[in-house]
Amino acid sequence: MADVTLRKVVKRYDEVEAVRGIDLDIADHEFVVLVGPSGCGKSTTLRMIAGLEDISDGDIMIGGDVVNDVPPKDRDIAMVFQNYALYPHMTVAENMSFGLRLKRYPKAEIKSRIDEAARMLDIVELVDRKPKQLSGGQRQRVAMGRAIVRNPKVFLFDEPLSNLDAKLRVQMRIEIKKVHQKVRTTTVYVTHDQVEAMTLADRVVVMNHGRIEQIGTPNELYHKPATKFVASFIGSPAMNFMPCRLEDVAGKLHVRLTDRLAFPLPLARAVRYQNIPRTEKLLLGLRPEHVTEAKPHLQPGVETFETVLDVTEPMGMETLIYFTMEGSQVCGRVNPNADAHDGAPLRLAVDLNNMHLLNEVTGVVL
Amino acid sequence: MATVTIDKAAPTRKVKYGSMSRDRTWALRWSYFFLVIFAIFSLTPPIYMLITSLKSSAEISAATNPWWVFHPTLENYLGLLTSNQFLRFFWNSAIVSIFVVTITMLISVPAAFALARMRFWGSAVLATGVFLTYLIPETLLFIPLFKMFAVIGDWTGIQLINRWYVLLILYPTLTVPFCTWIMIGYFASIPKELDEAAIIDGASWIQTLTRIFIPVAFPGIIAATIFAFTVSWAQFLYPLVFTTSTDQLVMPVGIITTLIKGDVFNWGQIMTGALLGAAPPLIIYAFLMDYYIAGLTAGATKG
Incomplete structure (x- = not known):
């Protein structure tokens, strides 16, 4: 096991920079998830760690050794692919033992490792089957087994759950977490699903x-969150953003949303935002759970x-509500017993203790 | 009772969704019509060959119904199968085809793997180039090739013309490009992650080819093998040009040169020879048909 370090790693395809100088320290035993929208460079970063892509600039270190020019097989890594890539x-x-057989491990050793991994992943009765005879979830287990026996x-996980249906995804998510708790191997996991990222990771990138x-x-x-992008990407439903500015009313700092609507800030927030110019265009960020019934x-x-x-969207344990404020749609979560109906008026409460204030132009959280 | 209800309901449904099923019926009728025409067209010659091969020379030249055998005889078959010359042609054809298939596969499978998977400078151009060489007809090539071998013979003393093994050099010019092209297509349909997984598992390129790609692409390899065999078994122009002595001839040329004497056509034996010659490819197709079809439809069905 080892730590993984990326220093100013760049990947260029001709004119396009897919990865623009990444610094990342992953500690031994850590489970790190790279998350982002498609085309953000997360998969490329993972493939560079694997050695499947050359790096254009910078250094990648595994266990303290620079591996920039080390071929994948000598990096001592294992990878799980989105489409399983079983032989x-x-x-x-045979799938699970392929790597060990290439390295000419003794037969007894191979067998004991396969048995152990199969037991851990609950696929003991499947070891003699071909991939064609397995379901998606079972294939994913085998792919993980192939990684574990090594x-x-x-x-390295490259969107391993994307091909599974929603229910199975939740199940396999838990499996992956259990496996990591047992083997404690340093893990880099790529996904576009922020829920996966939140639930699995020690740290999320x-x-x-x-x-x-x-x-x-x-x-x-x-x-x-440090930026508007992170604030909107993490959390579902996403954080609400409402254009606003700061205003002093009777000696108290207020956040003004519309001509008729301004809220006084709680003391801690007032102190924190005191020095922001009153003319600056800002965004008020509020998570849906902080917009509730009064x-x-x-x-x-x-x-x-x-x-x-x-x-309104009744979800059972809560009801999601949507309303418009100064042209922007706002989502809130109310108690299912609150009197929320499509097109009906409702008295709402906003929890400003959990508010975020963002610069509208730069997207930086203040 | 239930059956009765369904029977009653059936006509109404047919009327309701009539246009769909009518279209389908007509499509089926047309396809049967053309398939029957096609079957007649392609089966008539071999049937006629079979009928003729069972006749004596006297009956062939007699003015009777040519589509019926009045005095069936196996004399043509016995005559050919006991003729050392004919067995020699058959043997030559078999040896040449087996060697050509082996040479072709040994070249085209690694070539296709390299062109499909190992990105190197000019690989895309090379892949297209391989296919283009297949498009040049042999009728354009045989004279320069003949001249080339003659010159090589003059310079080095190695006599290639009028030796059966010259065909081992000539046939692969036809089979290698096409088989390489088939295999490029087949290898390209194998997901990229499969070789990446193999590379991470520690396999070299050669191991990836032999232990992953060849087993996975086996139907494609069978298809390519059948193609190479058919081409080398049936090739006519090159052996006609490059071999002349009867002990060097392969079957297609042998039959023509020895069974047509001047203007005398020994039709019975010619037909028998052609039928016997068609047997090996037929047998191979019959056994490997499923693989062959799977090979041709590769990519379309990959899930």
Whole structure:
């Protein structure tokens, strides 16, 4: 096992820069997820760590050794692909042992490793089957088994769950987490699904346009996003953004959303935003769970207002509500017992203790 | 009871969705019509050959119904199968075809793998070039090739003309490009991740080819093999030009040169020889048909 370090790694395809200078330190045993929209360079980064793509500039280190020019087979890594990439003419056991057989491991050793991995992944009864006879989830397990038996320094996962249906994806997500808890191998995992990223990762790396937007634990990214991109990418439904500006009303700092609607800021927030010029164009960022129905007893920092709902989406445990404020659509989450109906008025509360203020032009969270 | 209800319902449904099923019926009728025409067209010659091969020379030249055998005889078959000359032609054809198939596969499979998977400078141009060489007809090539071998014979003393093994050099010029092209297509249909997985598992290029690609592309290899065999078995122009002594001839040329004496056509034996000559490819097709079709439809059915 080993740590993985990326230093100013760049990948250029002719004129296009797919990865624009990435710095990343992945500790031993850590589970790091690279997440971002398609084309953000996350897969390219993973393939560069694997050695399947040359790097145009910078250094990649595995276990302290620079591996820029080391071929994939000598990097001691194992990779799980989106479409499983099982060898169709081999049985499950042969698939899993292929790498070990190439390295001429003794037969007994190969067998014990396969048995162990098969037990861990619950595929013992499948070892003599061909991939064709397996379901998608089983194939994914075999692909993971192939990686585990190699006992590599680093696991690389390239969108391993994207081909599975939603229910199976949740199941396999838990499997992957369990496997990592057992083997503790350093893992780099690529996905475009922010839920996968949040649930699996020790740390999440959010990428956009070939750059890292933010690195942090799932909670840090959720509660303290650094940019508008991260704030909107992490969390579902996404964070609401409403154009606003700051205003002093009777000696108290307010955030003004519309001509008729301005909320006084709670003390901690007022102190934090005190020095922002009052003329600056800002965005108020609020997660849907901080836009709820108004309750009789209001906590400090919670303000209420009246609005007319556009659409409601009952989810069972909660109801999602959508309304328009100054042209931008806002989503909130209310109790299913609250009197929320399509086109009906409702008194809402916003929790400004959890608000974010962003620069509208740069997208930086202030 | 249930059956009765369904029977009653059936006509109404037919009327309701009539246009769809009518279209389908007509499409089927037309396809049967053309398939029957095609079958008659392609089966008549071999049937006529079979009928003729069972007749004596006297009956062939007699003015009776040519589509009926009145005095069936196996004398043509016995005559050819006991003739050392004919067995020699058959043997030559078999040896040449087996060697050509082997040479072709040994060249085209690695070539296709390299062109399909190992990105190197000019690989795309080379792949197209390989196919273009297939488009040059042999009628254009045989004179320069003959001259070339004659010159080589003069310079080095190695006599290639009028030796059966010259065909081992000539036939691959026809088979290698096409088989390479088939295999490029087949290899290209194998997902890229499969060789990446093999590379990460520690396989070299050669190991990836022999342990992953060849087994996975086996139907394609069978298709290419059948093609190479058919071409070398049936090739006529090159052996006609390059071999002349009867002990060097392959079957297609042998039959023509020895069974037509001046203006005397030994039709019975010619037809028998042609039928016997068609047997090996037929047998191979019959056994490997499923593989062959799977090879031709590769990519279309890959899930």
